[in-house]
Amino acid sequence: MIHLTWDSAFFHKKIARIDASKDLEILSSQLEQAFLEQYDLIYVFAEKETLLPQDILEQFNGKLVDRKITYTASIDLLKTKTLVETKEFNEIEGHLLYELAYLSGNHSRFKLDTSLGIENFKRLYREWIDKSVSHQIAQKIYIYENNGQIGGMVTLSIKDTQANIGLIAVDETLQGQGVGISLIHACAEYCKKNNIQTLDVPTQLDNRQACKFYEKCGFVEKQIQNIYHFWA
Numbered sequence: 001m002i003h004l005t006w007d008s009a010f011f012h013k014k015i016a017r018i019d020a021s022k023d024l025e026i027l028s029s030q031l032e033q034a035f036l037e038q039y040d041l042i043y044v045f046a047e048k049e050t051l052l053p054q055d056i057l058e059q060f061n062g063k064l065v066d067r068k069i070t071y072t073a074s075i076d077l078l079k080t081k082t083l084v085e086t087k088e089f090n091e092i093e094g095h096l097l098y099e100l101a102y103l104s105g106n107h108s109r110f111k112l113d114t115s116l117g118i119e120n121f122k123r124l125y126r127e128w129i130d131k132s133v134s135h136q137i138a139q140k141i142y143i144y145e146n147n148g149q150i151g152g153m154v155t156l157s158i159k160d161t162q163a164n165i166g167l168i169a170v171d172e173t174l175q176g177q178g179v180g181i182s183l184i185h186a187c188a189e190y191c192k193k194n195n196i197q198t199l200d201v202p203t204q205l206d207n208r209q210a211c212k213f214y215e216k217c218g219f220v221e222k223q224i225q226n227i228y229h230f231w232a
Contacts, residue, residue: 002016041230062228069203151171
């Protein structure tokens, strides 16, 4: 069990993480110990094949909140192109991106778990944008503008020869017009210029529209995790 300092401070709750093994007796004892130590919330991460039984969920007030899939692609194998013009976001403040950030999190466990509250979800995604704009957790942000309004955005972080998309969203009125594939293409072009070899992007298995989009772009499954929230 790992105490999560940042999450605990941000949500004003005592939060920990458990990486579940296939031995469910060990998980049960870990959850018992966590609640003895007065944790409010436990994130349990399990591998693709590990689905927790209903008796454990009922005993410890748990719920499956996310089946997170991470896609990966070699930059050279991506099937992207520019269908609309995108540009880099260079504003000092990120408030112009907040609504798109909320949209990007529609399938997030932090929104779907109503016990956290919608305002905490919004605070979290505002924080994500603010730290991306200040380049604390992202090197680049690309946007698409439509009639003077930002209609799409993507955040890109780099570590060594690996790139990761953090947030990506397209206004619902503009979906299907090539904005998403153009934003991915902007990320791919930056990676090519900087000798970045692979690009990863996470989403949720329940978000079938996003999964189909990434697969169409040339991404393939890298990892699936089942994520549970257990509340005291």
